[in-house]
Amino acid sequence: MRVELVRERIDSAALLREIKVGADGAVCVFDGIVRDNTRGRRTLHLDYEAYEEMALKQMRELAEEAVVKFGVRDVAIVHRLGRLMVGETSVLIVVASAHRGAAFEACRWVIDTLKKTVPIWKKEQFVDGAVWADGEKFPEEIVGVGE
Amino acid sequence: MRVELVRERIDSAALLREIKVGADGAVCVFDGIVRDNTRGRRTLHLDYEAYEEMALKQMRELAEEAVVKFGVRDVAIVHRLGRLMVGETSVLIVVASAHRGAAFEACRWVIDTLKKTVPIWKKEQFVDGAVWADGEKFPEEIVGVGE
Amino acid sequence: MRVRVRLFGPLRDVAAKAEGWRELREGDCVGDLLASMRGEGGLPAEMLAASAVAVNQEYAERGRVLMDGDEVAILPPVSGGGCES
Amino acid sequence: MRVRVRLFGPLRDVAAKAEGWRELREGDCVGDLLASMRGEGGLPAEMLAASAVAVNQEYAERGRVLMDGDEVAILPPVSGGGCES
Secondary structure (H helix, E strand, O other): OOEEEEOOOOOHHHHHHHHOOOOOOEEEEEEEEOOOEEOOEEEEEEEEEEOHHHHHHHHHHHHHHHHHHHOOOEEEEEEEOEEEEOOOEEEEEEEEEOOHHHHHHHHHHHHHHHHHHOOEEEEEEEOOEEEEOOOOOOOOOOOEOOO | OOEEEEOOOOOHHHHHHHHOOOOOOEEEEEEEEOOOEEOOEEEEEEEEEEOHHHHHHHHHHHHHHHHHHHOOOEEEEEEEOEEEEOOOEEEEEEEEEOOHHHHHHHHHHHHHHHHHHOOEEEEEEEOOEEEEOOOOOOOOOOOEOOO | OEEEEEEOHHHHHHHHHHOEEEEOOOOOEHHHHHHHHHHHOOOOHHHHHHOEEEEOOEEEOOOOEOOOOOEEEEEOOOOOOOOOO | OEEEEEEOHHHHHHHHHHOEEEEOOOOOEHHHHHHHHHHHOOOOHHHHHHOEEEEOOEEEOOOOEOOOOOEEEEEOOOOOOOOOO
16 A cells, blocks of 8 residues: 655556556546636646645555455555646545446545545645635544534 | 557556646546456456447447536547456546546446447456356347347 | 348357348348348357347347448447456 | 644644644643633634644544643644645
8 A cells, every 4th residue: 555745746657557466457546636727716836735744644544444445455645745736646546456346436435535634735826826725624523623 | 539449558647648638627547457367267368359430439429428428528438459468458548527526427437338338348368268258238228139 | 132240259259150241121120130140040049139239330229120231230248348347 | 741733734824833832731631722722812713613633643622631742733624635626
């Protein structure tokens, strides 16, 4: 299970090549990309920062839980930090499995859960200023401090 | 929309790189791989053959329908024919979209539908002989001749 | 009138000789063609029953009336897309 | 006893000075720490209300009792994973 935070470009092809073994029939990949706009405002670049020790721990737990929960063989999760330009990959999730249903479901679950629970934040630079993304409301099991 | 039947290795990385444009936020990839076994029997290699004119037509229709049905921006479908070894990619589906939900759903729908309707057949070579795969039962809207 | 019959995958392995141009009567449909092929014994009935038919590269029903020059493909259940079912 | 407070993302932008080691009483919990920080006025109440807390890199509830040396991170809603929501 390869779980990483990186500051350089994510090499999707290498990750895909690495993960496959003979027992796999299916690989599902999710490639999250820096869009050129957010609700119509033109994005120049993004800056990602993380609570790194915790983010890695959470990502490792996600990968392990996905294997158990969906019965897939292997999961890789790589998230990039620092400055990213439009079109670059911010997160890559690769799931290898004997069966395609499990591969799709695990991959979807990992990105959905990562977006709600892994402590990473994104600041968007527009032509007219920079703002932190609103972020996803925390799930109920992660008790908010104000509740 | 790139739709192809090829006889050489499928270059997943190139396809992924090609499909992305700035408006995309998500790419979902399905990579179907030759497994080393079928129900426990060790596979040596596979041979794929197609009714090529019709398979291409059907694949093009699938790609177009996926764009309309799920609102994704672009779909690529590449299937390999001829002899494939264990670990090689037999089919690659790439879906680019502004939103991840649509990307996952379209990708899943394309592979599920392709497996039931696109006229391609697989012969599996085991140590002790070669057999055609059973194949998927045709959907009801494709009326079987014996019905 | 004549139509061109094509077979694929396991069907061609067992009945390659049934491929090629065949004479039909005006107004014959897909079902008539299949009945006559079944009558000749070259195509196993179980395989035919599980197969679909395409006329000019589009799936067609049994009642579809054939025209001179049509390409009629008999397609056993397909198995493209990988090994991950 | 002392705990180390860490802030991230938008919270650190507005309240970087609130980071660092802080003295607490024995038996104080996450909620007590937050109340005292809120009292000092450095952290906007709406941002705190939407935030989660992690103690030693694990999400923790408000009632969690803190221990000497704990690392307490206040985490605004996360936004990793791309732009495809």
